[in-house]
Structures are given as structure tokens and as C-alpha cells.
Amino acid sequence: MADTSAIIDRLRRVVGDRVIVDTDRMASYTTDWTGRFRGTTVAVVRPGTTAEVAGVVRACRELGVALVPQGGNTGLVGGGVPLHGEVVLTLQGMRSLSPVDGTAGQVTAEAGVTLAAVQQAARSAGWEYGVDLASRDSATVGGMVATNAGGTRVLRHGDTRAQVLGVEAVLGTGAVLSHLGGLIKDNTGYHLPGLFCGSEGTLAVVTAARLRLVPALPERTVAVLAFATVTDAVAASVLFRRSLTTLDAAELFLAPGLDLVCSVTGLPAPFDRRYPAYLLVEAADRSDPTGALAEVTGSVGGVLDVAVATGAHRRAELWRYREAHTEAINTLGPPHKLDVTLPLGSLAAFIDDIPGTVRSVSASARTWLFGHIGDGNVHVNVTGVAPDDERVDGAVLHRVAAAGGSISAEHGIGAAKRRWLTLSRSAEEIHAFGAVKRALDPDGILNPHVLLPEQAGAR
Ligand code: MLT
Ligand code: ZN
Numbered sequence: 001m002a003d004t005s006a007i008i009d010r011l012r013r014v015v016g017d018r019v020i021v022d023t024d025r026m027a028s029y030t031t032d033w034t035g036r037f038r039g040t041t042v043a044v045v046r047p048g049t050t051a052e053v054a055g056v057v058r059a060c061r062e063l064g065v066a067l068v069p070q071g072g073n074t075g076l077v078g079g080g081v082p083l084h085g086e087v088v089l090t091l092q093g094m095r096s097l098s099p100v101d102g103t104a105g106q107v108t109a110e111a112g113v114t115l116a117a118v119q120q121a122a123r124s125a126g127w128e129y130g131v132d133l134a135s136r137d138s139a140t141v142g143g144m145v146a147t148n149a150g151g152t153r154v155l156r157h158g159d160t161r162a163q164v165l166g167v168e169a170v171l172g173t174g175a176v177l178s179h180l181g182g183l184i185k186d187n188t189g190y191h192l193p194g195l196f197c198g199s200e201g202t203l204a205v206v207t208a209a210r211l212r213l214v215p216a217l218p219e220r221t222v223a224v225l226a227f228a229t230v231t232d233a234v235a236a237s238v239l240f241r242r243s244l245t246t247l248d249a250a251e252l253f254l255a256p257g258l259d260l261v262c263s264v265t266g267l268p269a270p271f272d273r274r275y276p277a278y279l280l281v282e283a284a285d286r287s288d289p290t291g292a293l294a295e296v297t298g299s300v301g302g303v304l305d306v307a308v309a310t311g312a313h314r315r316a317e318l319w320r321y322r323e324a325h326t327e328a329i330n331t332l333g334p335p336h337k338l339d340v341t342l343p344l345g346s347l348a349a350f351i352d353d354i355p356g357t358v359r360s361v362s363a364s365a366r367t368w369l370f371g372h373i374g375d376g377n378v379h380v381n382v383t384g385v386a387p388d389d390e391r392v393d394g395a396v397l398h399r400v401a402a403a404g405g406s407i408s409a410e411h412g413i414g415a416a417k418r419r420w421l422t423l424s425r426s427a428e429e430i431h432a433f434g435a436v437k438r439a440l441d442p443d444g445i446l447n448p449h450v451l452l453p454e455q456a457g458a459r
Contacts, residue, residue, distance in 0.1 A: 002063040014055035020044040036334035037078030044088040050207040058174035069201040071143025074135040077414025100125035105213045111142025127213035130157030134323040148198030150410030155374040161197035169204035172441025182210040201447035203440045217284035222315040226275035231348040232302035233277040246283040250374030264328040338380040341409035377409035
């Protein structure tokens with residue numbers, strides 16, 4: 001492998017002075033958002049065009065140096081930081097957003113465009129973007145494609161893969177693929193955009209995406225319902241999904257998480273009393289959905305209290321109780337983030353049991369549970385465990401697999417769950433993954449230390 005100065009010189013020949021080598025300036029690129037994953041690198045390179053990305057990839061290939069593509073660095077599984085000394089290829093320099101195509105209901109965004117910018121552009125043109133998540137101001141299109149980001153609207157509009165109609169991307173060979181026409185029916189072979197969604201930068205560096213937009217539904221109502229048990233909250237979410245055609249989101253949080261959010265943010269508690277479990281639902285339509293939401297709420301069993309918001313300000317306040325969980329938990333030190341899906345029939349028992357499972361492995365650990373209950377997706381966050389102590393991770397993920405769940409619902413595998421991929425994928429599937437990886441990245445330079453077990457992606 002080339003020495004540091006040869007790498008820096010070669011990268012400078014591609015992007016000029018947009019190569020960061022100063023340790024302080026590189027710090028925000030080498031540590032993940034949670035602080036659990038800390039890496040090092042010789043350089044952070046910031047190309048401004050797809051041609052420059054291709055030049056960087058070709059340079060790294062010639063030098064035999066691995067690279068980690070990075071968007072807004074909001075990933076939660078250590079998949080976007082250089083844990084093995086890789087060069088960091090930040091896509092933050094690619095921020096062009098096409099005008100919204102109001103006829104097609106589509107927009108083309110370069111990889112470094114934030115989710116919030118896409119949402120804003122869509123809204124200004126009378127459309128909406130179907131994906132939303134709390135890190136919208138930092139999360140970028142390239143990262144969201146690479147991780148197949150989910151979020152709070154999946155039950156209505158699907159995940160990122162369901163929004164992506166085309167991509168531009170650079171393979172591990174430096175070849176550029178560009179298919180951004182946005183035709184909805186385009187049945188001409190392998191669906192590469194779908195393949196790149198969730199590939200975690202291991203197959204290609206996504207430089208732009210053609211995104212479908214959804215009709216704007218400006219009338220919104222949010223309700224937080226309180227329950228005595230998680231079982232009641234899950235049953236209520238099923239009823240909402242079945243009966244409320246305007247349902248946009250169904251999110252769960254529990255008393256300890258709400259207490260923490262209120263103490264960290266200073267928000268007042270939503271109710272005079274403390275209840276064990278809370279379900280946040282949002283309905284959205286062209287006309288006021290409050291009546292329909294109230295009607296379904298009236299037929300839900302076990303509701304102990306309800307807070308309803310129609311105005312934008314109060315709606316945002318109710319959402320804060322759920323969305324602020326991530327930042328509140330991070331104040332306790334780097335958490336282990338175990339984002340999992342369970343079959344809905346097993347979800348309540350899992351949520352009730354998992355704190356005990358965690359405690360049996362680590363007495364100092366504390367478990368925080370919340371998530372997108374409408375999708376069967378619960379975020380198991382564990383604090384009080386050293387960043388490199390993986391015993392809790394193993395215990396939780398084995399329990400998930402035993403219950404027929406998936407070890408990653410929406411965050412991906414990254415570095416954090418790589419050793420447990422076999423719990424959710426067969427040897428044959430992983431072999432096929434490896435064959436695809438070798439075909440598109442023959443020298444194994446694109447994010448080689450995530451997702452696939454070490455041997456599966458090797459040449
Ligand atoms: C969320 O939905 O808030 C995040 O995906 C979960 C997390 O921070 O663990
Ligand atoms: Zn989530």
C-alpha cells in the first residue's frame with residue numbers, strides 16, 4: 001500500500017485542495033454520531049462532481065487503498081466512519097437539487113443534499129417526499145440510499161428503496177452508471193437502484209438519485225394515547241392500521257424514555273399522570289382527518305388518556321416526545337443501538353422481556369425501547385455498556401432471531417452487526433452477496449469492513 005504522502009498527493013491530483021488532512025478538521029468525519037465508533041484516516045476527500053468521485057475511486061484502486069463513503073454521518077451502525085484507516089469520501093460537496101418535475105412528481109438530488117432540503121423543495125412545488133426521520137437536517141440523499149433509510153412514514157409510503165426511481169453511482173472499478181430518467185415502468189433488466197439501496201457503500205458510491213414524490217396531504221392531526229401495557233399499545237396500532245386509511249405514522253415510546261426526554265429537553269410531561277406505554281399516531285389527508293382519527297380512537301381498547309394536536313406547533317411538540325429519544329439517550333454516553341423488527345404477534349412479549357435479557361448479561365446496562373411500532377420495528381438502545389463490549393448485542397440479536405425477527409429493521413448492518421448477519425441471512429444468501437460485491441468492486445476497496453462477513457466479500 002502507498003504511503004500517506006503518496007495517497008494525499010494522488011487525491012489532490014483529482015480534487016485539488018479539497019483534501020482535508022488536518023486532524024482537528026477530520027475529527028467530525030472519523031467518529032460516528034453516537035460516539036461509539038471512532039476511527040482514523042489519512043485524508044477526508046471532498047469531490048464536487050460525479051467525475052471527481054470516479055477519479056477518487058480510481059485513484060484509491062490504483063493505490064490499493066480502501067475508502068468509506070460518507071453522507072451526513074448520521075448512520076447508527078458504524079458503517080460510515082473509517083474504523084480500519086480507510087480514506088473518507090464525503091459527498092457533502094455534491095448538493096445540487098434539480099427543480100421539481102411537477103408533471104412526473106419527481107426530483108433529482110445529488111448525494112449531499114439533505115433530507116430537509118428535499119422535503120422543502122417538494123413542499124414548495126405542492127408535493128411531499130415520502131420519507132421522514134428525526135435527523136432530517138443532516139441526513140443526506142446518498143446516505144439514505146446507501147442505508148435504505150426508513151423512518152416514521154414507512155407504513156404509508158415505504159422505505160427509501162420505494163422512493164428511488166433511478167441512481168447515478170460509481171462502481172469500485174471507477175465506472176459510472178447513470179440511470180436517472182425516472183420512468184415508473186422500466187422493465188429492462190436488473191434493478192440496480194434497488195440493489196444499491198441498503199448496500200452500505202459496499203457496491204458503489206451513489207452520487208445522485210431520482211426520487212419519486214407523493215401527493216401533499218396538508219391537513220394533519222397527531223394524537224398521543226396512553227396505555228397500561230405494551231400489549232394494549234400494539235393492539236391499538238393494529239386497529240389504527242386496519243381502520244384509519246389516512247394513517248401516516250404509528251410510533252411507540254415508554255415511560256422511562258419519556259421521563260428521560262422531558263428531563264433532557266425541559267419539555268413538560270404530556271399528561272398529569274405517568275403511564276407505562278404511549279402510542280403516537282398521525283393522520284394526514286387533504287381535508288381535516290381529526291374526526292376519523294377520533295372515531296378510531298373511540299373504538300380502541302385500554303386507552304387511559306389522550307392528547308390531540310391539530311395545529312403545527314402543538315403537533316411538533318407531541319412529536320418531540322418521540323423524536324427526542326435519540327438525542328436524550330446519547331446524553332447518557334454512547335449507546336448500543338439494536339434496531340430490530342419482530343413479527344407483530346411477538347412484539348409486545350419481546351419488548352416486555354428484553355430489559356431482563358439485557359440485565360442478565362450486564363447488570364450495569366439500561367435498556368430504552370421505542371420505535372416505529374406500525375412496522376413492527378423497535379429500537380432497543382442500551383446504555384451503561386462499554387462501546388466494545390458486544391455481549392448485550394449478541395444476547396438481544398439472538399433473541400430477535402429466535403422470535404423470527406430481523407437483526408436490522410432500518411439502520412443496516414454496518415460494523416456493529418456484521419458478525420451476526422448469519423442470524424438473518426443464510427450461507428447461500430451471503431455467498432450471493434459476496435459474488436455481487438466481487439463483480440462490482442473487484443478489488444474490494446469500497447467500504448470493505450461493513451455488512452458482509454470478512455471472507456464473504458474477499459476476492
Ligand atoms: C429513531 O427512529 O429515532 C432512530 O432511528 C432510532 C435510534 O436512534 O435508535
Ligand atoms: Zn427509527
